[in-house]
Amino acid sequence: xxxxxxxxxxxxxxxxxxxxxxxxxxxxxxxxxxxxxxxxxxxxxxxxxxxxxxxxxxxxxxxxxxxxxxxxxxxxxxxxxxxxxxxxxxxxxxxxxxxxxxxxxxxxxxxxxxxxxxxxxxxxxxxxxxxxxxxxxxxxx
Numbered sequence: 001x002x003x004x005x006x007x008x009x010x011x012x013x014x015x016x017x018x019x020x021x022x023x024x025x026x027x028x029x030x031x032x033x034x035x036x037x038x039x040x041x042x043x044x045x046x047x048x049x050x051x052x053x054x055x056x057x058x059x060x061x062x063x064x065x066x067x068x069x070x071x072x073x074x075x076x077x078x079x080x081x082x083x084x085x086x087x088x089x090x091x092x093x094x095x096x097x098x099x100x101x102x103x104x105x106x107x108x109x110x111x112x113x114x115x116x117x118x119x120x121x122x123x124x125x126x127x128x129x130x131x132x133x134x135x136x137x138x139x140x141x
Contacts, residue, residue, distance in 0.1 A: 019043055019044060020044045020045065020066050020067065020132070020136050021045055021047045021063065021064070021065040021066045021067075022039060022044055022045065022046050022047065022067050022068070022069060022132060023046075023047055023048045023049065023056075023059060023060050023063055023065035023067075023068045023069070024036065024046060024048070024049035024050075024069050025049070025050060025051075025056040025060075025068055025069065025070045025071060025074065025079060025082055026051065026069070026070075026071040026074070026098075027051045027052075027071060027073060027074045027075040028051075028071075031071070031121070032051075035069055035098065035128065036049075038125060038128050038129060039069075039129055039132060043133075044129070044133075047063040047064075047065050048060070048062070048063040048065070051074060052075045052076050053074050053076065053077035053079075053081040053082050053085075054077075056068075056070075056074065056079075057082055060082070060086050060090070060093060061086070061089060061090060066093070066094065067093070067095070067116075067132045067135050067136050068082070068093060068094070068095045068096070069098050069128070069132065070082060070083060070097050070098065071097070071099050072097065072099040072100075072101040072106055072110070073099070073101060079099070079110070080109065080110065080113060083097075083110065083113050083115060084113055087113065087114045094116045094135035094136055094138060095115040095116060095135070096115065096116055096118075096119065096128070096132050096135050097110045097115045097119065098128060099118075099119075099120070099121060100120070100121045102118065102119075116131070116135035116138050117135060119131055
């Protein structure tokens with residue numbers, strides 16, 4: 001999945017690039033809405049969202065996003081299930097974990113499974129858009 005490249009604007013996005021496709025995987029509709037607002041820029045487009053591991057996996061494989069914003073806790077399971085299933089099938093999809101469950105053990109587990117970054121919802125939400133953009137560049141080859 002490569003996107004056209006050109007001159008980068010102040011947001012770091014290429015001015016002639018297709019919008020970065022993002023999938024939201026969180027058990028809370030309110031959090032998914034908040035994340036969509038945090039990512040509301042011309043260079044990003046939300047292509048899908050889901051709250052269960054199965055719904056996330058199916059949605060990600062159907063929409064082929066560039067980046068998934070993933071919570072640790074999903075309705076009926078864990079984000080790790082999604083990360084492992086998708087990485088095995090579509091390794092070009094990047095993951096940014098965005099969770100309140102941010103202990104070092106969770107961070108190590110998710111980064112070790114292939115997540116590009118791990119952010120704490122309560123103190124790092126201002127870094128989400130930059131993390132999503134950076135993740136897309138690390139997996140765009």
